[in-house]
Amino acid sequence: MSKKQVACIIDDDQVYVYGVKKMIMFYDFCKDVLTFKNGEEALGYLQPRVMDDAPLPEVIMVDINMPVMDGWEFLDAFTRIKPKDGRKVTIYVISSSIKQDDIDKARNYTEVTDYIVKPVRFESLKQILG
Amino acid sequence: MEGDKAQTLHPYNTSREYQILDELTISEERFRGAFDYSGIGMAIVAPDGKWLKVNKRLCDLTGYSQEELLRLSFQDLTHPDDLEADMRQLQLLVAGKIEYYQIEKRYFHRDGSVIWGLLNVSLVRDKFNRPLHLVSQIEDITDRKLVEAAYKESEERWQFALEGSGDGIWDWNVQTGEVFYSNQCKAMLGLAPGEMGNSCVEWDRKVHPDDKDKYFSDMHEHFMGRTSVYINEHRVLCKDGTYKWVLDRGKVISWTPDHKPLRVLGTHTDISEAKEKELQLQHTLDIVSEQNKRLTNFAHIVSHNLRTHTGNLEMLLYIIEQTSAEAEKAELMQHLKKVASQLSETMLHLNDVISIQANIRQQRTGINLREYVHRTTEAMAGEISMHRAIIINNIPVGLEIDYNPAYMESILLNCMSNAIKYRHPDRSPVVEISYYETAGRKVLEITDNGIGINLERYGKKLFGMYNTFHGNADAKGVGLFITKNQVEAMGGKIEVISNVGQGATFKIFLT
Numbered sequence A: 001m002s003k004k005q006v007a008c009i010i011d012d013d014q015v016y017v018y019g020v021k022k023m024i025m026f027y028d029f030c031k032d033v034l035t036f037k038n039g040e041e042a043l044g045y046l047q048p049r050v051m052d053d054a055p056l057p058e059v060i061m062v063d064i065n066m067p068v069m070d071g072w073e074f075l076d077a078f079t080r081i082k083p084k085d086g087r088k089v090t091i092y093v094i095s096s097s098i099k100q101d102d103i104d105k106a107r108n109y110t111e112v113t114d115y116i117v118k119p120v121r122f123e124s125l126k127q128i129l130g
Numbered sequence B: 001m002e003g004d005k006a007q008t009l010h011p012y013n014t015s016r017e018y019q020i021l022d023e024l025t026i027s028e029e030r031f032r033g034a035f036d037y038s039g040i041g042m043a044i045v046a047p048d049g050k051w052l053k054v055n056k057r058l059c060d061l062t063g064y065s066q067e068e069l070l071r072l073s074f075q076d077l078t079h080p081d082d083l084e085a086d087m088r089q090l091q092l093l094v095a096g097k098i099e100y101y102q103i104e105k106r107y108f109h110r111d112g113s114v115i116w117g118l119l120n121v122s123l124v125r126d127k128f129n130r131p132l133h134l135v136s137q138i139e140d141i142t143d144r145k146l147v148e149a150a151y152k153e154s155e156e157r158w159q160f161a162l163e164g165s166g167d168g169i170w171d172w173n174v175q176t177g178e179v180f181y182s183n184q185c186k187a188m189l190g191l192a193p194g195e196m197g198n199s200c201v202e203w204d205r206k207v208h209p210d211d212k213d214k215y216f217s218d219m220h221e222h223f224m225g226r227t228s229v230y231i232n233e234h235r236v237l238c239k240d241g242t243y244k245w246v247l248d249r250g251k252v253i254s255w256t257p258d259h260k261p262l263r264v265l266g267t268h269t270d271i272s273e274a275k276e277k278e279l280q281l282q283h284t285l286d287i288v289s290e291q292n293k294r295l296t297n298f299a300h301i302v303s304h305n306l307r308t309h310t311g312n313l314e315m316l317l318y319i320i321e322q323t324s325a326e327a328e329k330a331e332l333m334q335h336l337k338k339v340a341s342q343l344s345e346t347m348l349h350l351n352d353v354i355s356i357q358a359n360i361r362q363q364r365t366g367i368n369l370r371e372y373v374h375r376t377t378e379a380m381a382g383e384i385s386m387h388r389a390i391i392i393n394n395i396p397v398g399l400e401i402d403y404n405p406a407y408m409e410s411i412l413l414n415c416m417s418n419a420i421k422y423r424h425p426d427r428s429p430v431v432e433i434s435y436y437e438t439a440g441r442k443v444l445e446i447t448d449n450g451i452g453i454n455l456e457r458y459g460k461k462l463f464g465m466y467n468t469f470h471g472n473a474d475a476k477g478v479g480l481f482i483t484k485n486q487v488e489a490m491g492g493k494i495e496v497i498s499n500v501g502q503g504a505t506f507k508i509f510l511t
Helices: A014-027 A039-051 A069-081 A099-110 A122-129 B013-039 B057-062 B066-070 B080-094 B140-164 B184-190 B201-202 B209-223 B273-324 B327-358 B368-378 B382-387 B405-421 B455-461 B479-489
Strands: A005-008 A030-036 A059-062 A090-095 A112-117 B041-045 B051-054 B100-108 B114-125 B131-140 B167-171 B178-181 B230-237 B243-254 B263-272 B365-368 B390-393 B398-404 B429-436 B441-448 B494-498 B505-511
Touching: A005 A014, A014 A030, A014 A122, A014 B273, A014 B327, A030 A039, A039 A059, A039 A069, A039 B051, A059 A069, A059 A122, A069 B263, A112 B080, A122 B429, B041 B057, B051 B066, B057 B066, B057 B114, B057 B131, B080 B100, B080 B114, B080 B131, B114 B140, B167 B184, B178 B201, B178 B494, B201 B505, B209 B230, B209 B243, B243 B273, B273 B327, B327 B479, B365 B368, B365 B405, B368 B382, B368 B390, B368 B405, B382 B405, B398 B405, B405 B429, B405 B441, B405 B479, B405 B505, B479 B494
Parallel strands: A005 A030, A005 A059, A059 A090, A090 A112, B390 B429
Antiparallel strands: B041 B051, B041 B131, B100 B114, B114 B131, B167 B178, B167 B263, B230 B243, B243 B263, B365 B398, B429 B441, B441 B505, B494 B505
């Protein structure tokens, strides 16, 4: 499997974002990492690129609890605007929540590949991005 | 005598005399036939009571043979308890005071058992009007008497059971509306027997308004044949003005020819105590289940928040291990410190919440609400003057409420601070704090003219922990969560009404 070009992290926890980005760059899992503080910011970036046929991040890792627009709202919105062409975006929901309700809800989105409980370890990252 | 015709051997010597003899014979035979073959015991009895002549039936009844009976008198066979009455009647009969008498009395069978007889006695006098003999007819009513006794006993038992159980009985003629209410029905309501009339309206109008609909419809269902028995629980007004829970049960026991209910029998059982317990139990269940939900929710919050920070710690430590560059390590240490302090802070917040949850008997004292609002205004003086905010204190002077002082301070501070923080960019913040009572509950209301909250979108998450909606940098999102916990711990609730761009109103029910 070829190296991913761009990974996208949507999370308001700055330390966490710092840590994950560090690990990705360190192990050279992908060429670039985009980070957004909440769903709204992420959509602001993604939506025009979907419409303009521009390249999209291959992997999105989105948190659930964020201000302004949380993970669920982001997923709902993304489902509406997602590309109908061949550009594949793999989405992982990554959260500290261990509530079964959250896990089930995430898995119910067809766009979501899996739900990962924080902290994200090296092995998981490798699997997601490798 | 000389002139008489010579006496012949025939005692009768006129045809008329023969005729009378014939008639007598026939009559006597008829009588004997009736006597001998009667289905009722019959006897000719001497005035002193001796059996002179008895029929077969009487022998069967008493178990004696003819010869045995003829050696006895009726007194020998009579039950001692019934003898006196019998003799008295006999005396009256013999004295000519009565022409016959009829009594129910007991006889002893030859084998010692008791039989009941319906005795009918008449007197035959001789030509000098002296008592000649008695004619007695004795009908065996033993079976009937046994049934009567059993019935009486069962009715007594039933009465006793009903009285003992404390149930009232009612007997309703549906077509006329008349109802018999037993004394217990009335006593249940604290009424004397004369204080309630005999109409179904009497009870109907005492039924609690909230229970009336089901009361009537349950009876209707039974009338329609949809239920086999009528059962209904309702409150009924007692003499002292209070309501009491009653279990009403009944059944239609007779119908009119065109199949309308005619007579309904039923009971009233006082279930007020049981009902009280039931309601209390339900209330406790509700509280417990509410508590349970909160605890579960809280457990999730704790888990989530702690995991966030410890997860970060793990990640940072892992990275530190992997890197060798000193500069990198320094940067990472900074992050470590930040995470450690975030973890501390979370622990503090959680501790606050735990102490609210765990503090079962929240301390209350009388506090002057207006004074507290004033103090909060002073505490926020800096913010207020910086943003030129106007605080309107509408709390009535002298109003004292029983509340936890620390919580009240915290609640007021939080709400006022929020109101100013989320001010509208186009206008100076105005915060109005008022108090009123509605439906027996005390309400503290805080209204602002700020940017409002999109309740449709955030309504459910408004009071959750660490939920912020405006991207406001220093909004830690704990405030409303704590406020909600404090308000609920004091037995109240908090509601919010808001439209985006038009400010928000927080309604805090203090009770």
